[in-house]
Amino acid sequence: MLPYGRQSIDEDDVAAVVAALRSDWLTTGPAVDRFEDAIRAATGSRAAVAVTSGTAALHVAYAATGIGPGDEVVTTPLTFVATAATAALQGARVVFADVEPDTGNLDLAAAEAAFTERTRVVTTVDYAGLPAEPERFRDLAHAHGALFVEDAAHSIGSTWDGLPVGSIADLTTLSFFPTKNLTTAEGGAVVTDDAALEARARGFKNHGLVRDRDAQRWPDEGPWHQEVHAFGLNYRLPDVLAALGTSQLTRLAAFKARRAEVHARYDEGLADVPGLLTPARRDAADPAWHLYPLRVLDGRRREVFDALRAAGIGVQVNYIPAYWHPVFADLGYRRGLCPNAEAYYAQEISLPLFADLRDDDVDRVVEVVRATLGA
Numbered sequence: 001m002l003p004y005g006r007q008s009i010d011e012d013d014v015a016a017v018v019a020a021l022r023s024d025w026l027t028t029g030p031a032v033d034r035f036e037d038a039i040r041a042a043t044g045s046r047a048a049v050a051v052t053s054g055t056a057a058l059h060v061a062y063a064a065t066g067i068g069p070g071d072e073v074v075t076t077p078l079t080f081v082a083t084a085a086t087a088a089l090q091g092a093r094v095v096f097a098d099v100e101p102d103t104g105n106l107d108l109a110a111a112e113a114a115f116t117e118r119t120r121v122v123t124t125v126d127y128a129g130l131p132a133e134p135e136r137f138r139d140l141a142h143a144h145g146a147l148f149v150e151d152a153a154h155s156i157g158s159t160w161d162g163l164p165v166g167s168i169a170d171l172t173t174l175s176f177f178p179t180k181n182l183t184t185a186e187g188g189a190v191v192t193d194d195a196a197l198e199a200r201a202r203g204f205k206n207h208g209l210v211r212d213r214d215a216q217r218w219p220d221e222g223p224w225h226q227e228v229h230a231f232g233l234n235y236r237l238p239d240v241l242a243a244l245g246t247s248q249l250t251r252l253a254a255f256k257a258r259r260a261e262v263h264a265r266y267d268e269g270l271a272d273v274p275g276l277l278t279p280a281r282r283d284a285a286d287p288a289w290h291l292y293p294l295r296v297l298d299g300r301r302r303e304v305f306d307a308l309r310a311a312g313i314g315v316q317v318n319y320i321p322a323y324w325h326p327v328f329a330d331l332g333y334r335r336g337l338c339p340n341a342e343a344y345y346a347q348e349i350s351l352p353l354f355a356d357l358r359d360d361d362v363d364r365v366v367e368v369v370r371a372t373l374g375a
Protein backbone atom coordinates (compact mmCIF):
# COMPACT_ATOMS: atom_id res chain seq x y z
CA MET A 1 0.00 0.00 0.00
CA LEU A 2 1.35 3.40 -1.00
CA PRO A 3 1.09 5.49 2.20
CA TYR A 4 -0.39 9.01 2.28
CA GLY A 5 2.67 10.23 4.15
CA ARG A 6 5.98 8.77 5.22
CA GLN A 7 9.40 9.73 6.52
CA SER A 8 12.51 10.30 4.41
CA ILE A 9 15.55 8.82 6.20
CA ASP A 10 19.06 8.94 4.73
CA GLU A 11 22.46 7.65 5.85
CA ASP A 12 23.28 10.96 7.57
CA ASP A 13 20.17 10.52 9.73
CA VAL A 14 21.24 6.98 10.64
CA ALA A 15 24.78 8.14 11.47
CA ALA A 16 23.43 10.99 13.65
CA VAL A 17 21.29 8.58 15.69
CA VAL A 18 24.15 6.07 16.04
CA ALA A 19 26.48 8.85 17.23
CA ALA A 20 23.92 9.89 19.85
CA LEU A 21 23.58 6.28 21.02
CA ARG A 22 27.36 6.07 21.47
CA SER A 23 27.57 9.38 23.33
CA ASP A 24 27.34 9.90 27.11
CA TRP A 25 23.85 11.35 26.81
CA LEU A 26 20.74 9.45 25.76
CA THR A 27 18.53 12.25 27.04
CA THR A 28 18.75 15.81 28.45
CA GLY A 29 22.16 16.32 26.86
CA PRO A 30 23.84 18.49 24.21
CA ALA A 31 21.97 17.01 21.22
CA VAL A 32 18.76 18.54 22.59
CA ASP A 33 20.42 21.98 22.82
CA ARG A 34 21.68 21.64 19.25
CA PHE A 35 18.23 20.65 18.00
CA GLU A 36 16.61 23.59 19.81
CA ASP A 37 19.19 25.94 18.22
CA ALA A 38 18.42 24.48 14.78
CA ILE A 39 14.67 24.90 15.30
CA ARG A 40 15.21 28.53 16.38
CA ALA A 41 17.18 29.15 13.20
CA ALA A 42 14.56 27.47 10.99
CA THR A 43 11.65 29.36 12.56
CA GLY A 44 13.26 32.74 13.20
CA SER A 45 12.29 32.61 16.86
CA ARG A 46 14.14 33.47 20.07
CA ALA A 47 13.46 30.21 21.91
CA ALA A 48 12.58 26.62 21.04
CA VAL A 49 11.58 24.00 23.61
CA ALA A 50 11.85 20.41 22.32
CA VAL A 51 9.19 18.00 23.60
CA THR A 52 8.03 14.44 22.97
CA SER A 53 5.21 15.08 20.45
CA GLY A 54 3.08 17.71 18.77
CA THR A 55 0.41 16.91 21.33
CA ALA A 56 2.88 17.54 24.16
CA ALA A 57 3.82 20.82 22.44
CA LEU A 58 0.18 21.95 22.49
CA HIS A 59 -0.23 20.88 26.13
CA VAL A 60 2.96 22.72 27.10
CA ALA A 61 1.91 25.82 25.13
CA TYR A 62 -1.50 25.97 26.85
CA ALA A 63 0.12 25.40 30.23
CA ALA A 64 2.50 28.29 29.50
CA THR A 65 -0.45 30.61 28.79
CA GLY A 66 -1.84 29.79 32.24
CA ILE A 67 -5.36 28.97 31.02
CA GLY A 68 -7.66 27.07 33.31
CA PRO A 69 -11.29 26.66 34.34
CA GLY A 70 -13.40 29.68 33.39
CA ASP A 71 -11.18 30.55 30.42
CA GLU A 72 -12.07 30.06 26.77
CA VAL A 73 -9.95 29.00 23.81
CA VAL A 74 -11.25 29.82 20.33
CA THR A 75 -10.07 27.35 17.68
CA THR A 76 -10.87 25.48 14.48
CA PRO A 77 -12.70 22.14 14.34
CA LEU A 78 -10.88 21.09 11.13
CA THR A 79 -7.88 19.63 12.95
CA PHE A 80 -6.52 16.63 14.74
CA VAL A 81 -8.37 16.42 18.06
CA ALA A 82 -5.21 17.22 20.07
CA THR A 83 -5.47 20.94 19.20
CA ALA A 84 -8.66 21.11 21.26
CA ALA A 85 -8.16 18.19 23.67
CA THR A 86 -5.07 19.68 25.30
CA ALA A 87 -6.91 22.95 26.02
CA ALA A 88 -9.79 20.97 27.53
CA LEU A 89 -7.32 19.01 29.68
CA GLN A 90 -6.13 22.32 31.15
CA GLY A 91 -9.72 22.97 32.20
CA ALA A 92 -10.53 25.62 29.58
CA ARG A 93 -13.71 25.67 27.53
CA VAL A 94 -13.09 25.11 23.82
CA VAL A 95 -15.10 27.38 21.50
CA PHE A 96 -15.10 26.17 17.89
CA ALA A 97 -15.35 28.79 15.16
CA ASP A 98 -15.88 27.94 11.50
CA VAL A 99 -13.28 27.72 8.73
CA GLU A 100 -12.89 29.42 5.36
CA PRO A 101 -14.69 27.29 2.77
CA ASP A 102 -11.75 27.22 0.35
CA THR A 103 -8.62 26.82 2.53
CA GLY A 104 -10.09 25.01 5.54
CA ASN A 105 -8.22 27.45 7.78
CA LEU A 106 -9.90 29.18 10.74
CA ASP A 107 -11.97 32.12 9.47
CA LEU A 108 -10.85 35.41 11.02
CA ALA A 109 -14.35 36.94 11.18
CA ALA A 110 -15.85 33.74 12.64
CA ALA A 111 -13.10 33.60 15.26
CA GLU A 112 -13.62 37.26 16.17
CA ALA A 113 -17.37 36.68 16.55
CA ALA A 114 -16.61 33.80 18.95
CA PHE A 115 -14.57 35.99 21.33
CA THR A 116 -16.05 36.77 24.76
CA GLU A 117 -14.57 38.48 27.82
CA ARG A 118 -13.38 35.02 28.90
CA THR A 119 -11.33 34.34 25.73
CA ARG A 120 -7.67 33.94 26.68
CA VAL A 121 -6.28 32.19 23.61
CA VAL A 122 -7.04 31.83 19.90
CA THR A 123 -5.40 28.81 18.25
CA THR A 124 -5.13 28.45 14.49
CA VAL A 125 -4.05 25.39 12.53
CA ASP A 126 -2.02 25.87 9.33
CA TYR A 127 -4.15 23.29 7.55
CA ALA A 128 -2.19 21.23 4.99
CA GLY A 129 0.79 23.59 5.44
CA LEU A 130 -0.91 26.83 4.36
CA PRO A 131 -0.43 29.45 7.12
CA ALA A 132 -3.72 30.80 8.51
CA GLU A 133 -3.12 34.57 8.24
CA PRO A 134 -0.86 34.63 11.32
CA GLU A 135 -0.35 38.41 11.47
CA ARG A 136 -4.08 39.10 11.50
CA PHE A 137 -4.78 36.45 14.16
CA ARG A 138 -1.98 37.86 16.31
CA ASP A 139 -3.49 41.34 16.01
CA LEU A 140 -6.99 40.00 16.79
CA ALA A 141 -5.73 38.18 19.90
CA HIS A 142 -3.74 41.13 21.19
CA ALA A 143 -6.61 43.57 20.61
CA HIS A 144 -8.60 41.44 23.09
CA GLY A 145 -5.77 40.90 25.59
CA ALA A 146 -5.51 37.25 24.49
CA LEU A 147 -2.60 35.15 23.24
CA PHE A 148 -2.18 33.69 19.75
CA VAL A 149 -1.14 30.03 19.53
CA GLU A 150 -0.34 28.67 16.05
CA ASP A 151 -0.60 24.88 15.72
CA ALA A 152 2.04 24.50 13.01
CA ALA A 153 2.11 20.69 13.06
CA HIS A 154 1.69 20.85 9.26
CA SER A 155 3.69 23.92 8.40
CA ILE A 156 7.30 24.05 9.56
CA GLY A 157 9.15 25.49 6.55
CA SER A 158 6.20 27.59 5.35
CA THR A 159 6.38 31.39 5.17
CA TRP A 160 3.77 34.15 5.32
CA ASP A 161 4.66 37.58 3.89
CA GLY A 162 8.23 36.24 3.77
CA LEU A 163 8.24 35.47 7.52
CA PRO A 164 8.87 31.87 8.62
CA VAL A 165 6.15 30.03 10.52
CA GLY A 166 7.23 30.26 14.15
CA SER A 167 8.27 33.92 14.02
CA ILE A 168 4.78 35.48 14.33
CA ALA A 169 2.58 33.79 16.95
CA ASP A 170 3.06 34.15 20.72
CA LEU A 171 3.52 30.38 20.83
CA THR A 172 3.95 28.09 17.82
CA THR A 173 3.71 24.32 18.19
CA LEU A 174 5.42 21.80 15.89
CA SER A 175 5.05 18.03 15.39
CA PHE A 176 7.76 15.69 14.17
CA PHE A 177 5.58 12.60 13.66
CA PRO A 178 6.79 10.52 10.65
CA THR A 179 4.11 11.81 8.26
CA LYS A 180 4.90 15.47 8.99
CA ASN A 181 7.33 17.74 7.12
CA LEU A 182 10.28 16.33 9.07
CA THR A 183 10.54 13.68 11.75
CA THR A 184 12.10 12.60 15.04
CA ALA A 185 9.88 9.45 15.11
CA GLU A 186 7.82 11.00 17.91
CA GLY A 187 8.58 14.58 18.82
CA GLY A 188 7.55 18.19 18.80
CA ALA A 189 8.54 21.66 19.90
CA VAL A 190 7.15 24.92 21.21
CA VAL A 191 8.70 28.10 19.87
CA THR A 192 8.26 31.60 21.25
CA ASP A 193 9.94 35.01 21.44
CA ASP A 194 8.65 35.62 24.98
CA ALA A 195 11.03 34.79 27.85
CA ALA A 196 8.26 34.33 30.43
CA LEU A 197 6.30 31.96 28.17
CA GLU A 198 9.52 30.06 27.46
CA ALA A 199 10.28 29.71 31.18
CA ARG A 200 6.81 28.35 31.93
CA ALA A 201 7.02 25.98 28.95
CA ARG A 202 10.40 24.65 30.14
CA GLY A 203 9.01 24.20 33.64
CA PHE A 204 5.91 22.30 32.56
CA LYS A 205 7.82 19.88 30.32
CA ASN A 206 10.18 18.98 33.22
CA HIS A 207 7.93 18.41 36.29
CA GLY A 208 8.03 22.11 37.20
CA LEU A 209 11.44 21.52 38.80
CA VAL A 210 13.25 24.66 39.99
CA ARG A 211 17.03 24.16 40.27
CA ASP A 212 18.09 27.83 40.25
CA ARG A 213 18.92 28.65 43.92
CA ASP A 214 17.89 32.27 43.48
CA ALA A 215 14.38 31.13 42.57
CA GLN A 216 14.05 28.51 45.33
CA ARG A 217 12.02 28.98 48.49
CA TRP A 218 14.43 26.93 50.62
CA PRO A 219 17.81 27.39 48.84
CA ASP A 220 19.85 26.32 51.90
CA GLU A 221 18.43 22.79 51.97
CA GLY A 222 21.60 21.39 50.35
CA PRO A 223 23.36 20.94 47.01
CA TRP A 224 20.94 18.12 46.03
CA HIS A 225 17.92 20.32 46.45
CA GLN A 226 15.30 21.00 43.78
CA GLU A 227 11.76 22.31 44.23
CA VAL A 228 8.44 22.09 42.44
CA HIS A 229 6.50 25.37 42.41
CA ALA A 230 3.86 24.36 39.83
CA PHE A 231 2.85 20.88 38.66
CA GLY A 232 4.36 19.65 35.44
CA LEU A 233 4.99 16.53 33.40
CA ASN A 234 7.92 14.76 31.76
CA TYR A 235 7.76 15.71 28.07
CA ARG A 236 11.56 15.66 27.48
CA LEU A 237 12.68 14.67 23.97
CA PRO A 238 15.65 12.24 24.18
CA ASP A 239 19.03 13.13 22.64
CA VAL A 240 18.74 10.10 20.34
CA LEU A 241 15.66 11.63 18.69
CA ALA A 242 16.91 15.22 18.86
CA ALA A 243 19.98 14.13 16.87
CA LEU A 244 17.69 12.74 14.18
CA GLY A 245 15.78 16.03 14.14
CA THR A 246 18.91 18.16 13.68
CA SER A 247 19.97 15.96 10.78
CA GLN A 248 16.48 16.15 9.23
CA LEU A 249 16.34 19.94 9.55
CA THR A 250 19.34 20.28 7.21
CA ARG A 251 17.05 18.89 4.48
CA LEU A 252 13.93 20.93 5.30
CA ALA A 253 14.35 23.14 2.21
CA ALA A 254 14.78 20.08 -0.02
CA PHE A 255 11.71 18.41 1.53
CA LYS A 256 9.71 21.58 0.94
CA ALA A 257 10.84 21.81 -2.70
CA ARG A 258 9.94 18.18 -3.45
CA ARG A 259 6.58 18.50 -1.68
CA ALA A 260 5.85 21.57 -3.82
CA GLU A 261 6.69 19.60 -6.99
CA VAL A 262 4.34 16.77 -6.05
CA HIS A 263 1.63 19.28 -5.11
CA ALA A 264 1.99 21.03 -8.49
CA ARG A 265 1.89 17.69 -10.34
CA TYR A 266 -1.43 16.82 -8.68
CA ASP A 267 -2.79 20.29 -9.53
CA GLU A 268 -1.78 19.82 -13.13
CA GLY A 269 -3.27 16.34 -13.36
CA LEU A 270 -6.57 17.14 -11.65
CA ALA A 271 -7.43 20.84 -12.11
CA ASP A 272 -9.51 20.24 -15.25
CA VAL A 273 -11.65 17.43 -13.80
CA PRO A 274 -15.28 18.48 -13.23
CA GLY A 275 -16.50 17.72 -9.73
CA LEU A 276 -13.11 18.25 -8.07
CA LEU A 277 -11.60 21.17 -6.14
CA THR A 278 -7.82 21.33 -5.92
CA PRO A 279 -6.33 23.05 -2.83
CA ALA A 280 -6.70 26.82 -2.50
CA ARG A 281 -3.68 29.10 -2.01
CA ARG A 282 -3.04 32.57 -0.67
CA ASP A 283 -0.68 35.06 -2.33
CA ALA A 284 1.14 35.85 0.94
CA ALA A 285 1.94 32.18 1.61
CA ASP A 286 4.85 30.07 0.43
CA PRO A 287 3.73 26.74 1.95
CA ALA A 288 5.74 23.67 2.85
CA TRP A 289 2.82 21.42 1.88
CA HIS A 290 2.13 18.66 4.42
CA LEU A 291 -1.10 17.43 2.79
CA TYR A 292 -2.71 17.50 -0.62
CA PRO A 293 -6.37 17.93 0.38
CA LEU A 294 -8.39 17.12 -2.73
CA ARG A 295 -12.11 17.81 -2.50
CA VAL A 296 -14.62 15.61 -4.30
CA LEU A 297 -18.00 17.22 -4.89
CA ASP A 298 -21.48 15.81 -5.57
CA GLY A 299 -21.35 13.28 -2.72
CA ARG A 300 -18.75 11.16 -4.53
CA ARG A 301 -15.95 11.36 -1.92
CA ARG A 302 -16.53 7.82 -0.59
CA GLU A 303 -16.52 6.34 -4.11
CA VAL A 304 -13.18 7.97 -4.96
CA PHE A 305 -11.73 7.07 -1.54
CA ASP A 306 -12.71 3.40 -1.95
CA ALA A 307 -11.34 3.26 -5.51
CA LEU A 308 -7.99 4.65 -4.35
CA ARG A 309 -7.76 2.24 -1.42
CA ALA A 310 -8.72 -0.66 -3.71
CA ALA A 311 -5.85 0.38 -6.00
CA GLY A 312 -3.41 0.12 -3.09
CA ILE A 313 -3.21 3.87 -2.51
CA GLY A 314 -3.36 4.67 1.20
CA VAL A 315 -5.39 7.86 1.17
CA GLN A 316 -6.63 9.45 4.39
CA VAL A 317 -9.33 11.95 5.42
CA ASN A 318 -8.22 15.00 7.44
CA TYR A 319 -10.24 15.65 9.54
CA ILE A 320 -13.50 14.66 11.17
CA PRO A 321 -14.66 17.92 12.84
CA ALA A 322 -13.14 17.81 16.32
CA TYR A 323 -16.48 18.37 18.08
CA TRP A 324 -17.96 15.26 16.39
CA HIS A 325 -15.77 13.12 18.64
CA PRO A 326 -18.01 11.59 21.33
CA VAL A 327 -15.96 13.25 24.08
CA PHE A 328 -17.10 16.66 22.79
CA ALA A 329 -20.59 15.45 21.81
CA ASP A 330 -21.04 14.29 25.42
CA LEU A 331 -20.18 17.82 26.58
CA GLY A 332 -23.07 19.18 24.49
CA TYR A 333 -21.34 20.19 21.24
CA ARG A 334 -23.82 19.61 18.40
CA ARG A 335 -23.39 18.72 14.75
CA GLY A 336 -24.14 21.71 12.52
CA LEU A 337 -22.05 24.07 14.68
CA CYS A 338 -19.50 24.85 11.90
CA PRO A 339 -21.12 24.18 8.50
CA ASN A 340 -18.03 25.05 6.42
CA ALA A 341 -15.84 22.62 8.37
CA GLU A 342 -18.48 19.89 8.07
CA ALA A 343 -18.83 20.45 4.31
CA TYR A 344 -15.04 20.44 3.90
CA TYR A 345 -14.77 17.19 5.86
CA ALA A 346 -17.50 15.58 3.73
CA GLN A 347 -15.54 16.27 0.53
CA GLU A 348 -11.91 15.84 1.56
CA ILE A 349 -9.36 13.16 0.63
CA SER A 350 -5.64 13.55 1.42
CA LEU A 351 -3.65 12.15 -1.50
CA PRO A 352 -0.16 10.69 -0.91
CA LEU A 353 2.37 13.49 -0.41
CA PHE A 354 5.90 13.01 0.90
CA ALA A 355 9.43 13.86 -0.17
CA ASP A 356 10.36 10.41 -1.51
CA LEU A 357 7.15 9.99 -3.53
CA ARG A 358 7.93 9.27 -7.18
CA ASP A 359 6.37 11.03 -10.16
CA ASP A 360 5.01 7.76 -11.57
CA ASP A 361 3.22 7.11 -8.28
CA VAL A 362 1.68 10.59 -8.45
CA ASP A 363 0.57 9.88 -12.01
CA ARG A 364 -0.98 6.57 -10.94
CA VAL A 365 -2.98 8.33 -8.20
CA VAL A 366 -4.16 10.93 -10.74
CA GLU A 367 -5.21 8.18 -13.16
CA VAL A 368 -7.30 6.34 -10.55
CA VAL A 369 -9.09 9.57 -9.56
CA ARG A 370 -9.75 10.51 -13.18
CA ALA A 371 -10.93 7.04 -14.15
CA THR A 372 -13.30 6.85 -11.16
CA LEU A 373 -14.91 10.13 -12.17
CA GLY A 374 -14.92 9.21 -15.87
CA ALA A 375 -12.59 12.08 -16.79
Ligand SMILES: *Cc1c(COP(=O)(O)O)cnc(C)c1O
Pocket (backbone or CB within 6 Å): 053, 054, 055, 056, 079, 080, 082, 083, 125, 151, 153, 154, 175, 176, 177, 186, 187, 188
Ligand atom coordinates in the same frame (compact mmCIF):
# COMPACT_ATOMS: atom_id res chain seq x y z
C1 LIG B 1 -0.08 15.68 14.05
C2 LIG B 1 -0.86 16.81 14.63
C3 LIG B 1 -0.87 17.08 16.00
C4 LIG B 1 -0.28 16.16 17.02
O1 LIG B 1 1.06 15.87 16.81
P1 LIG B 1 1.66 14.46 17.36
O2 LIG B 1 3.13 14.66 17.16
O3 LIG B 1 1.09 13.37 16.52
O4 LIG B 1 1.27 14.35 18.78
C5 LIG B 1 -1.53 18.22 16.43
N1 LIG B 1 -2.15 19.04 15.58
C6 LIG B 1 -2.19 18.79 14.26
C7 LIG B 1 -2.90 19.74 13.36
C8 LIG B 1 -1.56 17.66 13.75
O5 LIG B 1 -1.63 17.39 12.44
